[in-house]
Amino acid sequence: MNVPSIAKQFGVKVSKQKKIQKGIYRIVTTDGNTFSLKRMPKQVARFRWIDQSLLRVRRKGSHLAWRNPQTPEGHKPHAISPKGELFVLTPWISGRKPSPHSLKDMQACGIALARFHKAGRANLMGTFDNSEIGTWYSTFSSWERSIKNKISKAKKNRYSLPISQFIKKNGPEIIGYSISAKTLLQNSGYYTFRRNPRHMKVLCHGDGGPSNFILNDKGTYLIDFETLHVNLRAYDLYRVIYNSCKDYEWDFSIAAAILDGYRQVSQLNMDDYKLIRVWLRFPFSTYLVLSSFKRFPLTQSRLQWALKSERRIGPFLKKLDKYAVRNSSKNAGH
Numbered sequence: 529m530n531v532p533s534i535a536k537q538f539g540v541k542v543s544k545q546k547k548i549q550k551g552i553y554r555i556v557t558t559d560g561n562t563f564s565l566k567r568m569p570k571q572v573a574r575f576r577w578i579d580q581s582l583l584r585v586r587r588k589g590s591h592l593a594w595r596n597p598q599t600p601e602g603h604k605p606h607a608i609s610p611k612g613e614l615f616v617l618t619p620w621i622s623g624r625k626p627s628p629h630s631l632k633d634m635q636a637c638g639i640a641l642a643r644f645h646k647a648g649r650a651n652l653m654g655t656f657d658n659s660e661i662g663t664w665y666s667t668f669s670s671w672e673r674s675i676k677n678k679i680s681k682a683k684k685n686r687y688s689l690p691i692s693q694f695i696k697k698n699g700p701e702i703i704g705y706s707i708s709a710k711t712l713l714q715n716s717g718y719y720t721f722r723r724n725p726r727h728m729k730v731l732c733h734g735d736g737g738p739s740n741f742i743l744n745d746k747g748t749y750l751i752d753f754e755t756l757h758v759n760l761r762a763y764d765l766y767r768v769i770y771n772s773c774k775d776y777e778w779d780f781s782i783a784a785a786i787l788d789g790y791r792q793v794s795q796l797n798m799d800d801y802k803l804i805r806v807w808l809r810f811p812f813s814t815y816l817v818l819s820s821f822k823r824f825p826l827t828q829s830r831l832q833w834a835l836k837s838e839r840r841i842g843p844f845l846k847k848l849d850k851y852a853v854r855n856s857s858k859n860a861g862h
């Protein structure tokens with residue numbers, strides 16, 4: 529990939545470049561500014577929507593790593609590589625990743641997420657709004673189908689012997705969690721909010737978590753907007769909680785700190801918590817490992833990690849319920 533020639537389309541000259549990972553480069557320009565150059569695997573129409581939504585949100589004061597159209601290099605929304613791939617040039621935010629070990633960091637993430645939601649709420653007019661509010665049930669069904677598929681493959685011993693045995697033995701438990709998630713969904717009020725989402729409908733980051741926030745002395749920045757879409761705010765809260773707790777033994781104090789932060793900006797009501805619970809109960813970690821996604825290879829140790837996670841989520845949700853009783857606004861909040 530020819531980084532300097534793509535950067536040139538934004539009118540900047542590269543003096544240093546460093547590959548962060550596939551399709552993401554940190555570049556320093558000849559006049560000393562630092563940027564990230566990233567491939568966006570999106571269609572142009574979707575990209576335009578993301579771009580316009582983010583510019584509006586930032587005008588309301590959210591801290592985001594996104595182009596600044598007032599600067600020469602931020603004038604152009606995107607570049608196109610010779611292969612036809614879309615690239616964005618974004619100011620590099622210096623700072624550090626929040627640590628789930630620090631409740632103060634987690635609280636800062638909750639505050640930043642709530643501010644982002646607040647800023648994005650007024651901008652949801654229009655029919656082409658990339659909403660995923662209506663897709664929850666079908667998403668769970670399709671993931672469940674995929675898990676069942678892997679279980680049938682295991683029954684035919686299509687994997688290595690230990691992996692096939694593991695999946696056969698624990699398949700019913702995993703499917704049980706998926707059924708629980710669907711039952712929780714039916715009883716969550718989702719079908720009412722789906723029709724009339726009111727204040728719950730927000731612009732969602734879509735993949736919040738420790739690796740997509742950056743803290744510095746100016747504030748808490750959000751980065752990485754490929755998954756930007758419209759959804760009920762519970763989805764984004766779930767995502768941040770999942771990404772922050774999954775590698776930290778599902779320690780509920782991490783989630784409590786995120787929620788505490790969020791509530792400093794916007795109230796949450798019982799319905800929000802019920803909707804968060806639905807997503808947490810789906811056996812998503814197992815789904816990821818069984819699907820053998822990039823960062824979740826299908827190995828026995830990964831399967832064990834995922835099952836251990838699923839088993840911790842039951843007690844975690846009990847704590848969430850207690851938290852919800854203590855910290856819900858009675859009136860359907862703001």
Ligand SMILES: Nc1ncnc2c1ncn2[C@@H]1O[C@H](COP(=O)(O)OP(=O)(O)O)[C@@H](O)[C@H]1O
Binds near residue numbers: 549552563739751753
């Ligand atoms: N604009 C930026 N400022 C600071 N760090 C960045 C920026 N863009 C990317 N990074 C760093 O690179 C990592 C990967 O970038 P990200 O856009 O999150 O890619 P991915 O979609 O693979 O998660 C981030 O977790 C962050 O550490």
Ligand SMILES: [Mg+2]
Binds near residue numbers: 739740752
């Ligand atoms: Mg990221």
